[in-house]
Amino acid sequence: MNPGEIDKVFRDEAGRALATLIRLVGDFDLAEDALQDAFAVAIEHWSAREIPDNPRAWLVNVARNKAIDRVRRQIAFRGKQQALVHELELNAQAPEEPPAMLDDDMLRLIFTCCHPAFAPEVRVALTLRTVGGLSTAQVARAFLVSEEAMAQRLVRAKQKIRLAGIPYEVPERDAMAARLDGVLAVIYLVFTEGYVATSGADLMRPDLLAEAIRLGRLLDRLMPDRAGIKGLLALMLLHDARRAGRETPAGDIVLLEEQDRTLWDRAQIEAGLRLVDDALRVPGPPQAYAVQAAIAALHARAPSFEETDWPQIAGLYEVLLRISPSPVIELNHAAAVSMVDGPGRALDLVDATAARGGLRGYELLPAVRADLLRRLGRKDEAMEAYVAATAATQLEPLRRLYARRIRELG
């Protein structure tokens, strides 16, 4: 068994092993430390021979014993009575568990990491670190903060879990809908950062795209027949399927109207389309992610940009404006309207939204305006808007796109 293969097992099993360990030992930090201990033992044992049949059970078992060792050492050094009680509880736990219990562990971990008592960026960091099994350095890189700052953020979060008494549980029925929305928002945040990065040299971060889809699939398996989950997963699959067409080999952005649609991943689109249908068939009120996925499905099905069903897309954005209104949806709606009623009507909508001030800080506003002005032949205003758009973004490929537009106008 080589180190690469062992690494892959760790990566695949870390989240689920940790989820169970936290329940068994009742403490995030102790579970994480013990799992690291178990990884070290595994590297030693597995290098020489085969990986055990059930590596997760093996890891959980070893880590559980390591956790008990750690608690024993604490008792010896500090004589804490509380720790003694803790150890007795640990010993009483039976390590063999039915599979349903283990699935519940994963949900417990997901819902705890996405608890509303954490700031959104903390939820994302905790989820990537513990559920996704990314290293602190990887999570730090994903969000362009120093490893030290990220480590500090994670320490604070785990401290809050312990000190504030955030329960390690799947929410009860009454609270479920709102809490699930919170989990989906975290996964979507990971995805959108991967799809269009906030800043840097690269348009996309494929590792975050893959991680978000992995989390979406996991959640869909753990909680089947939820329209929101299926909708989000479909949305992510359909967007991600266009990845190869979205940039040139040199890393320049290729706009939707310019994309070579034969580069799109057809198999992934088929999977996404099936999920959209499943999502829309689940009884209940329409879910925002499912409607967004239905829009993505219309793009994926269209043979070309011109032959896209723009009236239906504009209509679906109107549905979204009713069920989950936001300035960003208004902007997307306006872009769709520009393809149905022309850029003039769309510009009125964008300016009305901007006048209400809801879009302050949304960096794509000047870019959308610039595109509409360009299509209206209002050159000078378009140039001005592209300059504003350039100033508003920190993403190099977007800056190059706007520079290209300014050249074309000049």
Add this chain to the structure above:
Amino acid sequence: MQYLLMIYQNEVEYAKNDAATAQKMMAEYQTFTQGIIQSGNFKAGDRLQPTTTATTVRVRDGKMLATDGPFAETREQLGGYYLVEAKDLNAAIEIAARIPSARIGSIEVRPIWVYEK
């Protein structure tokens, strides 16, 4: 008359203190507390966990909003308090959301510091 004495200090600076300084402060607090118990002035008192453990709860349009961190709105002032027993943070938040002022103001939920015996 009864009065609420609210203790404010820079928790980041305070956390930098070495063990000896912290212990000295603790001893002073013990002496002070004993003093006001003996004089009959003491009603209740607790040390709070740092603001990094706080959650702020608001209810707007019938929807409960919980956010990370302490209450930070300078336009609102402390108007009252409840000390409650709850099984976990979810239960505490649920109670906080039922306080009538949660609809117009904010309720900061902060765990009480429990000293290990």
